[in-house]
Amino acid sequence: xxxxxxxxxxxxAATAVTAVTAAGASPAGAVESGTPATRADSPxxxxxxxxILLYDGYSLLDPTGPxxxxxxxxxxxxxxxxERRGPVRTDTGDVRVMAERSxxxxxxxxxxxVPGAGNRGTVAAMGNQALLTWIRAVHRHxxxxxxxxxxxxxxxxxxxxxxxxxxxxxxxxxxxESTFDVTYVPERYVRSGKIITAAGVSAGIDMxxxxxxxxxxxxxxxxxxxxVEYDPRPPFDSGDAATADPRLxxxxxxxxxxxxx
Amino acid sequence: xxxxxxxxxxxxAATAVTAVTAAGASPAGAVESGTPATRADSPxxxxxxxxILLYDGYSLLDPTGPxxxxxxxxxxxxxxxxERRGPVRTDTGDVRVMAERSxxxxxxxxxxxVPGAGNRGTVAAMGNQALLTWIRAVHRHxxxxxxxxxxxxxxxxxxxxxxxxxxxxxxxxxxxESTFDVTYVPERYVRSGKIITAAGVSAGIDMxxxxxxxxxxxxxxxxxxxxVEYDPRPPFDSGDAATADPRLxxxxxxxxxxxxx
Numbered sequence: 242x243x244x245x246x247x248x249x250x251x252x253x254a255a256t257a258v259t260a261v262t263a264a265g266a267s268p269a270g271a272v273e274s275g276t277p278a279t280r281a282d283s284p285x286x287x288x289x290x291x292x293i294l295l296y297d298g299y300s301l302l303d304p305t306g307p308x309x310x311x312x313x314x315x316x317x318x319x320x321x322x323x324e325r326r327g328p329v330r331t332d333t334g335d336v337r338v339m340a341e342r343s344x345x346x347x348x349x350x351x352x353x354x355v356p357g358a359g360n361r362g363t364v365a366a367m368g369n370q371a372l373l374t375w376i377r378a379v380h381r382h383x384x385x386x387x388x389x390x391x392x393x394x395x396x397x398x399x400x401x402x403x404x405x406x407x408x409x410x411x412x413x414x415x416x417x418e419s420t421f422d423v424t425y426v427p428e429r430y431v432r433s434g435k436i437i438t439a440a441g442v443s444a445g446i447d448m449x450x451x452x453x454x455x456x457x458x459x460x461x462x463x464x465x466x467x468x469v470e471y472d473p474r475p476p477f478d479s480g481d482a483a484t485a486d487p488r489l490x491x492x493x494x495x496x497x498x499x500x501x502x
Numbered sequence: 503x504x505x506x507x508x509x510x511x512x513x514x515a516a517t518a519v520t521a522v523t524a525a526g527a528s529p530a531g532a533v534e535s536g537t538p539a540t541r542a543d544s545p546x547x548x549x550x551x552x553x554i555l556l557y558d559g560y561s562l563l564d565p566t567g568p569x570x571x572x573x574x575x576x577x578x579x580x581x582x583x584x585e586r587r588g589p590v591r592t593d594t595g596d597v598r599v600m601a602e603r604s605x606x607x608x609x610x611x612x613x614x615x616v617p618g619a620g621n622r623g624t625v626a627a628m629g630n631q632a633l634l635t636w637i638r639a640v641h642r643h644x645x646x647x648x649x650x651x652x653x654x655x656x657x658x659x660x661x662x663x664x665x666x667x668x669x670x671x672x673x674x675x676x677x678x679e680s681t682f683d684v685t686y687v688p689e690r691y692v693r694s695g696k697i698i699t700a701a702g703v704s705a706g707i708d709m710x711x712x713x714x715x716x717x718x719x720x721x722x723x724x725x726x727x728x729x730v731e732y733d734p735r736p737p738f739d740s741g742d743a744a745t746a747d748p749r750l751x752x753x754x755x756x757x758x759x760x761x762x763x
Contacts, residue, residue: 306566496575498532
């Protein structure tokens, strides 16, 4: 199915569109798929193959925010991957996303993304040798190896962050620095060679827009930002741990712990 | 399973925590689940039951952003619902989230959330009388009825937005206003009575933090914002359609169309 879609997209030069149906003429402001006004003279190479590793206990937004953004790259294919095919539970146990491929079925990816999880899921993944071996093998040939939230601890457990600068979930930073040979950088995302780590949960969206610009250029990344209407206006300003009240930090961790199975 | 978790959470006064394990002592900065330092003297009522309607062709971040935020409300249960149980495809066809309940199995929700979709999915849902009837029935008893992106068109098709102010995906605003008796308001989210509509895709995160504050108070909402480290810092500033170049709008819609099946 995805192969078919990628095949259909070859020859589609989305960045060269000059005239399409006016916005707002249809419910979702759609333009007709597959019929851009301008086509490249020669077929474009297929878009990036993006693999997202799911494992029991991941946090839902970690894989899905980046999947939403990166799926809009021209010709992109997003594949959810897990140790075994089938539904994989989030940290709350309430939601399950399907892994469409097992790790045994995937050995080459343009982009690998490892999401974060609650304590239980992170610890289990850090100790899962099958996952770590697969991460190392895919990383060997990837164009980009990325993580969100405590996913960086899993990359570190796989040995990929030795000697590097990286970020992680704010509450995991002391653990990252004390356990691995990693310099924690409190930014939304940190690039070190072909590895990009993102801070907690929602930071994956910022990171994946940056990654989109590296893969397809700034204009395409900006268009994706507009496509997902990412003009964030949170009603509060309490998302930055560096300025948060200690009691709010405690409450945040308590809410997370209470919501997780 | 979710019932068990809710039961466990009764008596847990997450907002009254005064002392828990120091952050950073464990990989995910975890505190021990279910053992807050302070407990309410009497059991708390169970938290909100949040139902998210999936249908073929929804956009992945529309349901998952709010699910991530709202699942952290004390005692919350998040249920993915569709016409039939089982995996439901996103607009790209690449990703499937499981519907754990069918609409026939759910008649009462504290919060109903209707996500948006690409053109095909939106049009199909707007014409699906079984879905519209169910939305009307659940809305009758809901505490909050909400939408993200073109989900507001589906609420409108169900007759819930007559005479109201609402928002939607930027490219769908002309359609919303010309098709229904609705006043479009270009804000991230718009409350009209117990109905809250959010703008496109990522706006569901902002909306759900606002909703969290209505349900559990501002301190809890702020703690959830910190829990998901929502301190957005997109690398670009192009998410606002009101200031976007027309060519960027065209490219955004083209990327969406090309990525959708």
